[in-house]
Amino acid sequence: MQLRLYDTLTREKRPFTPLDPENVRMYVCGPTVYDFAHIGNARPVIVFDVLFRLLRHLYGADHVTYVRNITDVDDKINERAARDFPGLPLNQAIRKVTEVTEKQFHEDVDALGCLRPTIEPRATEHIAEMRTLIEKLVAGGFAYVAEDHVLFSPQAMNAANSVLPRYGALANRSLDEMIAGARVDVAPYKRDATDFVLWKPAKPGEPSWPSPSGIKSEGRPGWHIECSAMAWKHLGEQFDIHGGGIDLVFPHHENELAQSCCAFHSGRMANTWMHNGFLQVEGDKMSKSLGNFVTIRELLQTDKFGGRNWSGAALRLAMFKTHYRQPIDWTVQSLIEAEQVMAHWKMLVSRVPIAQIKILPTQKLERVLLDDLNVSESLSELHDLARIAQKDASARDRLYANLVFLGLLPDQLELAKQGAAEIQHEIKLPEHPDATTLEVFRPKIEKSLERFFLTLPSSANTTATTTTASVILTGEVRYVFLDNWTKYNPYYLSQPDRAHVENTIGIEKLNNLIRERLNARARKDFKGSDRIRDELAAKGFVLKDGKDPATGEPTTTWEIAR
RNA sequence: GGCCACGUGGCGGAGUGGUGACGCAGCGCUCUGCAAAAGCGCGCACCCCGGUUCAAUUCCGGGCGUGGCCUCCA
Structure with a gap:
């Protein structure tokens, strides 16, 4: 059986064929590092960790490159740095904020049983690639300079009428719709309401770099261009899978795709676009104003959610209960169940002769994962094995291998x-x-x-x-x-x-x-x-x-x- | 307003054009010094209205409902 993945761009499940089976390439949008990651951030990290594990299984651990970026240039980081380290020069304060936050993020997702990606590039280390991309876009007529900004023009992209995809194809909307629905104030230097910023002037005190395209004053990148740059640097002009949360489809991924395809005159950026569904908390959108905002750290270490703390394995299992493309409702009840089930499974596999066991998924586990990562269906395989594990040592051993394969247990x-x-x-x-x-x-x-x-x-x-x-x-x-x-x-x-x-x-x-x-x-x-x-x-x-x-x-x- | 998802038993949640995954809770039983686990068995669901079909929960149309995106967001 072949791996089939749902592609947001074509809106269908398609057989997955890597561009190069010797080097399968996946890019996932990682965190902007300014504060503890919340449980919604954990979802894509876990979902694409499962995909990473599956790809390594299918193509070999050394033949998969998983890039998850760390965005360390952002207004929120700047604000946080100024607030938390008022005594320090801004650049130093920013480094403190991003370093501390990155460390916290790693501790949290480690605790959720996620493997580290192959490469975790930082935006600030790819400013040169961003400038190169921007200059290519200006040279190609897809972007223009105005008042020390560089702006990308979706109109120009669609007018080019070449191999390029249509702007809006990923998000399934037309430029006209976007103009009609635009709620943002249109800056005077924009030729069209839909133009977006590739580069902008830095305000005094903000981190800044030499600008591209003949702009004299220093500036800083807009949102979106960093992912185009890092994906290009580490995965090439085209790669296999690009993932992230569904809310990133527009504008972030649409714009990344536009930038990369226009810069390289290519019809494709990633061959498959994958997006995980949103997470809600007890039926409501998670937001700071509703007071139901919860971080991974709080779940692991405090009794803020449900009056107790939870194991990382239980948090991971709770994520597995809902298919990755569906919205998930994060509830205390679900965590109680997950904790209980994990305890049962761990008891069952507590005496597995681990040295004799190869960590491979069972056929059924592999089959359901190949069908667009149907992790929720895989749970029925785990439960089946658990049911007979009591009497059947080989079922017990297969249960153990599956649990390790899915990252629910560490490899003992x-x-x-x-x-x-x-x-x-x-x-x-x-x-x-x-x-x-x-x-x-x-x-x-x-x-x-x-x-x-x-x-x-x-x-x-x-x-x-x-x-x-x-x-x-x-x-x-x-x-x-x-x-x-x-x-x-x-x-x-x-x-x-x-x-x-x-x-x-x-x-x-x-x-x-x-x-x-x-x-x-x-x-x-x-x-x-x-x-x-x-x-x-x-x-x-x-x-x-x-x-x-x-x-x-x-x-x-x-x-x-x- | 535009676009897009989703609506399955008490709850959560897969899946499928024709004998209904699975988990939790519940009920009954077995085992066990106690306690708790564990084991076995049971429940017979697919929002509403049309249509297609020999057959629809599954496909199509409409309705109602819920949620998301269009603005920083995974």
């Missing part, structure tokens, strides 16, 4: 390897230790592992000649107990939940008490067992007893009481 083997590498380095263990050496180091290793929150196979699952340490260090991890967390999977437990553990009891003590209670239960010492349950309950932990489906061995998991 990778985490274990990272942890092992750190430990090895830390305690100065030889690179390929023999069994005797490992025995000598064993207490140290186990202590370090505790600190990294990696839980090892129980002794029943290791042979006499294989120490727990060698199991980790040779990468042959059989089990990772997901009801703990690791240092490396920040989207498993949320920050406040982790802090709760640290502040109340500490992970080491918690694990010890659970082990102690399991022993007590084995002795039928139910008084002792209940004492431990009560002790932990008083600290806010709910214990749940179960059985390992394979071995019948009793297990206990915990969660934080809500």
Whole structure:
């Protein structure tokens, strides 16, 4: 089966054929970095992360280039810089704002299980490309200089009558409609109401660069041109996929397309234009004035939304419930369900022999993803597998692989390897230790592992000649107990939940008490067992007893009481 | 005003020209020292009115309703 994607430009699902299968190229409009990203910003990041993962699967991880820009030149950034760092020169203040915001953004989307794009270019590092594009447009007669501005003329584009697309084709509207519907005041230097700014003079104190097209005074770019420039620089004149939120269709993408196609005399910028639907909060448009504005950070770390914090995996799963092109209603109820389902799935896959599993989607998962990323339908595959996972270890393993593939769980083997590498380095263990050496180091290793929150196979699952340490260090991890967390999977437990553990009891003590209670239960010492349950309950932990489906061995998991 | 989506069981939400995904909630049962999980089973929906068709929730037309874009916005 072939990948089919819905293209906004042609308004149909089309088979996807890359221009170059050796280098599949995708551009997604990233954040303007002036404040914490809100949950609406998270949607395209997650949607196109899934597409990125799928493309890597189809064409190979080294054959996909995913560019997501960082817009660091913008009026809002300037305002924020002046407000937050009044003592600093503006340019320095701006750098502070953009650096801090970019770091926050990365932390947030990491927590949502998103891979980093291949390239994250910054607008300010592409001013030269912007100037080049602008000069090409002026030379081609698509743009003109007026009062130190450079303006793009959609009329000129349509008059050119060549291979160029019609201006308005993407947004499906005509120039006449736009003129009729124009609500903006038309600046006197514009020849037509629909002309838009490519370059504008900088006001005193604003960041500025040498202007193109013979303009003497310094200036700064208009909105839209930065994406044309960065896409060109990193993906070429034409590329495969251009994505973003549906609200970007007009004017942002329409104008990008116009600029790029006119600059290169091309009929296409991206072959496929993809747009995710809008996000609403409890049925209303999210806006600061309605007071329902919520950031990713607030969801992860505060109780602002629904009176509690949420794990990154649950936020991601909640996004998956609605097809990416549909509007999504962001509700507390939906997050409660997602959190519950994630807990169930994690319990099911807690004893997967991760070293033996290839992270590949099942056929059904692949099939539904190939059909325009039908992630919501893929959930029925996950639930099907979960239903039989209890009895069928291969279904359990496939469930695990699917969860990792979709980014709902981190790859436990990778985490274990990272942890092992750190430990090895830390305690100065030889690179390929023999069994005797490992025995000598064993207490140290186990202590370090505790600190990294990696839980090892129980002794029943290791042979006499294989120490727990060698199991980790040779990468042959059989089990990772997901009801703990690791240092490396920040989207498993949320920050406040982790802090709760640290502040109340500490992970080491918690694990010890659970082990102690399991022993007590084995002795039928139910008084002792209940004492431990009560002790932990008083600290806010709910214990749940179960059985390992394979071995019948009793297990206990915990969660934080809500 | 122009353009565009959407309307599925108590709730969320896929999908389809002809035996109705899936999840949550609910009900019944099983298992379990306790508690909670977990397992099994049940519900029989597609806004209204026309049309096309042997057959429409699915296609077409109209209506009603909700939302979005046209202005910074993912």
